[in-house]
Amino acid sequence: MIDVNALLEEIKAAPYEEIEVAAPHTGVVSFAPVGPGTRVTGPSGVYGEKSGTLLATLNREHNDKPIFAAVKGVVGSVRMELEGRFVEAGTPLLLIRHFLSKDEVIAAILQKVLYLFCAPERAKYYFIPSVDKKVKASGPRSVTVRPGLELFIVSRMKREKPLVYDGPEGIIYAVYFQHDQNMDQGAPLIGVCPEDQTGLIEDVVNRVRTSWEEQE
Amino acid sequence: MCRGLTWNAIVMEIEKRIAALRERLAYTKDIFGGRQNANIELMESRLAEFVAREREASDGEKDQMVRELEDLFSFLEKKLDAALSPMDRVRVVRHPARVSLKDILENVYDNYTEIGGQDEYSIDPSMLIARATIARRQGDKVVNQPVMVIGQEKGHGQEFRNGGSVKPWGNAKALQYMKVAETERIPIHTYVFTPGAYPVEEFPGAAQQIARNIYEMAGLRVPVVSVISEGGSGGAEAIGLSDVRLMLSHGYYSVISPEGAAAIEAGIRQGQRVAPELIEACAKRLKITAADNLAMGYVDKVVPEPPLGARPYHYDFFKELRQEVIRATDRVFLGIAGFKLFRAMVASRRKAEHTGDSEGMFVRWTLDEAAADRLIWRRYQKYRHMSETAFHDCRPGYQRLASNMQSLYWSGYSLIRYDFLGKHVRNLSKTVSDVEAELRLVANRITAPLRRCRSHGPLTCDPEKSRMLVELSQPEQGACLADFGWRYVSPKAAEDRAVTCPESATYGCPDLWAPDLYGDFAGVCVHCGYHFPMEYQWVMGNVFDPDSVIEFNEGIEAANPLNYPGFDEKLVKARKKTGRKSSCVTFEAKIDGIKLVSAVLYSAFRGGSVGAAEGEKFILALARARERHFPFLAYIHGTAGIRIQESLNGLIQMPRVTMSVRRYIEDGGLYVVLYDTNSYAGPVASFLGCSPYQFAVRSANIGFAGPGVIRETTGIDIPPNYHRAHNALARGHIQGIWDRREIRKNLRQVLLTIGGRNLYYR
Numbered sequence: 001m002i003d004v005n006a007l008l009e010e011i012k013a014a015p016y017e018e019i020e021v022a023a024p025h026t027g028v029v030s031f032a033p034v035g036p037g038t039r040v041t042g043p044s045g046v047y048g049e050k051s052g053t054l055l056a057t058l059n060r061e062h063n064d065k066p067i068f069a070a071v072k073g074v075v076g077s078v079r080m081e082l083e084g085r086f087v088e089a090g091t092p093l094l095l096i097r098h099f100l101s102k103d104e105v106i107a108a109i110l111q112k113v114l115y116l117f118c119a120p121e122r123a124k125y126y127f128i129p130s131v132d133k134k135v136k137a138s139g140p141r142s143v144t145v146r147p148g149l150e151l152f153i154v155s156r157m158k159r160e161k162p163l164v165y166d167g168p169e170g171i172i173y174a175v176y177f178q179h180d181q182n183m184d185q186g187a188p189l190i191g192v193c194p195e196d197q198t199g200l201i202e203d204v205v206n207r208v209r210t211s212w213e214e215q216e
Numbered sequence: 217m218c219r220g221l222t223w224n225a226i227v228m229e230i231e232k233r234i235a236a237l238r239e240r241l242a243y244t245k246d247i248f249g250g251r252q253n254a255n256i257e258l259m260e261s262r263l264a265e266f267v268a269r270e271r272e273a274s275d276g277e278k279d280q281m282v283r284e285l286e287d288l289f290s291f292l293e294k295k296l297d298a299a300l301s302p303m304d305r306v307r308v309v310r311h312p313a314r315v316s317l318k319d320i321l322e323n324v325y326d327n328y329t330e331i332g333g334q335d336e337y338s339i340d341p342s343m344l345i346a347r348a349t350i351a352r353r354q355g356d357k358v359v360n361q362p363v364m365v366i367g368q369e370k371g372h373g374q375e376f377r378n379g380g381s382v383k384p385w386g387n388a389k390a391l392q393y394m395k396v397a398e399t400e401r402i403p404i405h406t407y408v409f410t411p412g413a414y415p416v417e418e419f420p421g422a423a424q425q426i427a428r429n430i431y432e433m434a435g436l437r438v439p440v441v442s443v444i445s446e447g448g449s450g451g452a453e454a455i456g457l458s459d460v461r462l463m464l465s466h467g468y469y470s471v472i473s474p475e476g477a478a479a480i481e482a483g484i485r486q487g488q489r490v491a492p493e494l495i496e497a498c499a500k501r502l503k504i505t506a507a508d509n510l511a512m513g514y515v516d517k518v519v520p521e522p523p524l525g526a527r528p529y530h531y532d533f534f535k536e537l538r539q540e541v542i543r544a545t546d547r548v549f550l551g552i553a554g555f556k557l558f559r560a561m562v563a564s565r566r567k568a569e570h571t572g573d574s575e576g577m578f579v580r581w582t583l584d585e586a587a588a589d590r591l592i593w594r595r596y597q598k599y600r601h602m603s604e605t606a607f608h609d610c611r612p613g614y615q616r617l618a619s620n621m622q623s624l625y626w627s628g629y630s631l632i633r634y635d636f637l638g639k640h641v642r643n644l645s646k647t648v649s650d651v652e653a654e655l656r657l658v659a660n661r662i663t664a665p666l667r668r669c670r671s672h673g674p675l676t677c678d679p680e681k682s683r684m685l686v687e688l689s690q691p692e693q694g695a696c697l698a699d700f701g702w703r704y705v706s707p708k709a710a711e712d713r714a715v716t717c718p719e720s721a722t723y724g725c726p727d728l729w730a731p732d733l734y735g736d737f738a739g740v741c742v743h744c745g746y747h748f749p750m751e752y753q754w755v756m757g758n759v760f761d762p763d764s765v766i767e768f769n770e771g772i773e774a775a776n777p778l779n780y781p782g783f784d785e786k787l788v789k790a791r792k793k794t795g796r797k798s799s800c801v802t803f804e805a806k807i808d809g810i811k812l813v814s815a816v817l818y819s820a821f822r823g824g825s826v827g828a829a830e831g832e833k834f835i836l837a838l839a840r841a842r843e844r845h846f847p848f849l850a851y852i853h854g855t856a857g858i859r860i861q862e863s864l865n866g867l868i869q870m871p872r873v874t875m876s877v878r879r880y881i882e883d884g885g886l887y888v889v890l891y892d893t894n895s896y897a898g899p900v901a902s903f904l905g906c907s908p909y910q911f912a913v914r915s916a917n918i919g920f921a922g923p924g925v926i927r928e929t930t931g932i933d934i935p936p937n938y939h940r941a942h943n944a945l946a947r948g949h950i951q952g953i954w955d956r957r958e959i960r961k962n963l964r965q966v967l968l969t970i971g972g973r974n975l976y977y978r
Contacts, residue, residue: 046933062713063727 004204007109016097017104019071025089027060029082036077040069040096055094058087073098102212106205110174113201114191115167119183123156125163126179140172145192152189170194173201226275233282237263239313240289244296247307247524249492253299255292262288290523297523300466303474303499308466308525309446310411315526315533317344317367317407323534324541326351328365332389336376340386342410344369345393350542354578361581363545364397366390366455367407372528380410380446381929384425387413387454391429398438403545403581406442406455411473413451413901415921415929417938419947423897423920426454427874427905433457434595434875435882437588439548441541444469444515449858449867450901450920457871459595460544463506463515466525471858471867471898474499476925480860502863503778513602514864517544546579552590553583596879599872600835603777606828606865610797611771619768626843634845634974702738704757706750709734715748717741738957740914747915747956749893752801752818752853759960760805768804769836773797774822774829780861786822794820799855800830802837804846807960810967810977812849813841819854819893826899827859831869834903835876842879845976847886847967850904857897870902877903884974888966890959891916891941891950909970910950912941913959918949 023029032054034040040053052069059065076095087093100108119125127135128150134143145151145165152163174191177183193201241259248256266281273281300308308314321328328348333339344367349360368380382390397404413422420428430453433440442458447469463469472480477498478490509515519540526533583591609616709731717725725743733739738758739748756765774797776783791797799821804813815837817824834850841848858866881887889904891912896919904910912918919939926934937943944950954962972978 047935049936060714060727061729062711063716065716065727 004109004113004200007112008204008208011100011105011108015105016073016099018076019073019096019098020092021055021067021069021094021096023058023087023089023091023093024065024067025058025060026087027058027065028084028086029056029058029093031056031078031080031083031093034075034078034094036075038075040073040075042069042071067093069096071096071098099214101214102209105208105212109204109208110191110201111188114173114193115170116176116188117165117167117190117192118186118188119177120163120185121154121156122182122185123154124180124182125152125154125177125189127151128153128162135172135175140175140190141198143172144195145170145172167192168194171198173198223275226279230278230282233286234263234267237282237285237289240293243311243313243527244293244524246311247300247304248296249304249307253296255296259289259292293523300524301496301500302468302502302505303496305466305505305525306468306474306499309409309468311525312370312373313527314370314445315528315530316371317365317369317409318371319528320367320407320534320537321346321348321365323531324538325349325363325365326360332393335374339389340383341374341376342368342370342378342380342382343386343390345390348405350538352542352578359578362400362402363581364393364400364402364404365407366393366404368410368451368455370409378414380451381412381414382410382451382454383414383416384420384422387425387429388420390455391425391432394433394436394440398436401438401582403439403441403548404436405541405545406440406458408442408444408447408452408456408469410448410451411446412448412929413454413920415926417919417944417947417949421905421920421947421949422450423901424905424949426450426901427903429454430457430871430874430902431878431906434871434878435592437592438583439545439552439591441544441548443519443537443541448473450870450898453867453870453902457595457599457875459548459591459598460517461515462517462519462540462544463509464526465506465518465521467506468499468504469506469509469514469864469867470502470504471863472502472860474502474504477502477860501778501780502860504863509864512864514868545581546577548591549579549581549583551594552587553579596875599868599875602868602872603828603831603865606775606777606862607798607832608773608775608829609771610773611769615771623839623843626840630843630845701736702754702758703762704754706734706739706754717744717746719744719746740956745914745955747913749854750956752816752820752851752892754956755851755853755892755959756801756803756816759963760807761809764806766804767801768840769802769833770797772829772833772836774799774827774859776861777828777865778861778863783861786861790821794818796821798829798833799824799826800833802833804840807967808964810847810964811844812847812967813837813844814849814851816851816853817855817899819856822859823856824852824854825856825859826866826869827862828865828869831866831873834869834873838873838876838880841885842883845885845974847888847972847975848880849963850887850889850907852889852891852895852899852904854893855895855897855899857899867898870898873903874906877906881908884972886967886970886972886975888963888970890954890963891918893917896920896922896939905949909966911952911954911962911966912944912950913956914941914953916941918944 146169151165325348332345370380371377440458714727723744801816917939
């Protein structure tokens, strides 16, 4: 709520996401010449056909498997002590600092600020037809929800049952599922924001959009 | 002189003449690519001098000075013409001021109607088709002889013409009108003004359409005369297969543009520039000029152009071109005509003289069926005898003699068995089966009531038979296991290592163990089915019956006919690496007892590129299959296109081998093509793409141009799987995709059930 601004300040203080690159399987590691502070890029090209920067090579049974960077960022730290040694699967190798872009910041804020209605079980979810029509026609923000409203249909193994919305009253700000996608238990389905705070959130979102500078 | 004109008119006239001189100077500078040249500098300085002195001089003097300048320019242009390098000629034909097809239509032909579209309102503005007439005199009558004119049009700076780069539907349109000309029995004149074909794979597909064009032109029943100005490989071949080939003296005809050749030589990636000296050197090495082509025998005559190239105001050149074109068409008709005695003598004498007005001699441009057959035979022979000295025939004399004798014997045998006896036997069996069908019908009708009366007892089956049907025949031996393992196992299976499937990102394939992968699994990923590239010996060893592969013509060796620098060493290296003399292997083999002839193009030797030797081997193998009535399999393990270092000698294999293929198919053979790994450019656009039955092994790449070339020519980024076999199948370029392990089974089915009405086992 009022945290929004505080959240923004928090993100501004550390505008990056630390991503840990771990070994996908066992093997002998040999790092590429990247050290702390090297800029790396993620997959590029119109069809994503050009892979990201080479970070390390994992050799298992005389087979070299390259490990490429998945996101753009700066290398934080490299565990050089593992160079030339055998590692198990999942051993952390490098830390990459991925500087957040506008969309990522907005998504992070929304995740923390909105009330997230989560999926109670692993299944496919869809809106009820009337709500679905409204969402398709004029976007999610046109739908007001209140506790006790039957908002979703849970479809599991082709058997469907309704799901009742529970939580604060407000408008749907963000939708986090697709109708044909299997949602895990506990995954957020929608983000709801009470009517009076919409303005505040919109305001912060616009601020981020206009003034956020992605740190290179 | 100037007395009759007013002062203004005089001034205007002199201004016009000066403007014309300036244009000529700019043109000359363009042609020489900005190189410094004393003659050009002289031209420039004299022109500047005149402009400076223009004010003071009187009118009479001005006229005199301009005339002197014009004479000087003409003289210097002639001198510069002698110093043109091959790359300069390339610049001549690509210059926007060069004559285009429209200019030729206006000035060479007497009357024409453009069909197939107009300007930008056309399926493909770069291909121009017109029905033209040439008026000739016979006695005191004027005869209008119609001609179909087809050619690429560059326009003078017209952007919508795409610079003469024809899209596949443009070539399809050209083919359609060639067929129309065939129906109307009028000759075709084709003019080649193209830097290359536009590389788009969507249906009809650049390569496949060019292949279709060449295939149809091989059997076209009207004469074709082609005039080459800018002949850029595949695009030129699409309309260039002809009975007489003329070339303009400043034209070029090449397998690849000099820039492309230089880029490949320098090993340059996209976006980088190639040094202009390297481009010049490549243009010289590739022997692309008219004089070179005439010397090698690939064009019949060179039409001389005015110095530094023909432009639309050179009316004498158009007159000369008209005479040449008429003479060439006359020659074709006289070659096949019935009653031609004196005219043929005169024509052959005139050929050497270059003089004489062909208007004086009239030849009727029509032909009947017998003449059309003669025409097609002559066309075949013409191309058959090209490039015969471009490869090295290492076969010992006795072997060559033996193979000639053998082919003579087989031709005789097949003539007797299939043409004489075969025809009679076929007629007899037809009559017999007709009579039998009639009798059966009558018998059925008669015995029908009798059959109804007969009682039907229960159907019983012999107990012994029914036991044999359901039980194992030799129960003490257990279940019959088919023999495992492949006869030829790849040497890659001897390494103890793990291999990652390239599709593991999409399908999540676990790593494979090399001995399993290249041994038992035949190079196929068990999780997703991706086919790893295998050597060509795998198919040769595992698809055909054991010990049935008999190779022939191994002695035909790829050579270096243009003395391309550095190529001899590359050939020696390739020969050592593969142990073979060319990139084509021809052999006879059997599949389940069915005999066939096969030709393999494999990628280990120079990338599988096709040159004169490979073309010759293909043609000899096709001839063998035709004589013995065997089916023919072209297994393309990998081909990178036409060998660049052999330039025209390789390019001419495109129409040459396609004509042999057509002859084989029309004689009732079965021509099957199987693509594996990578197949691009030239061969796919000619003798492979014309086959009605093309199959591919999974994960093969088939296309006209690679991703780099496509991006450079069209500016479009293509998806990574653009050339994969499944996309080629979706576009209709191939007929089916086979798993490598099922090639033997599928091939056997194809041989038994598809095509080839005249095979020995039908």
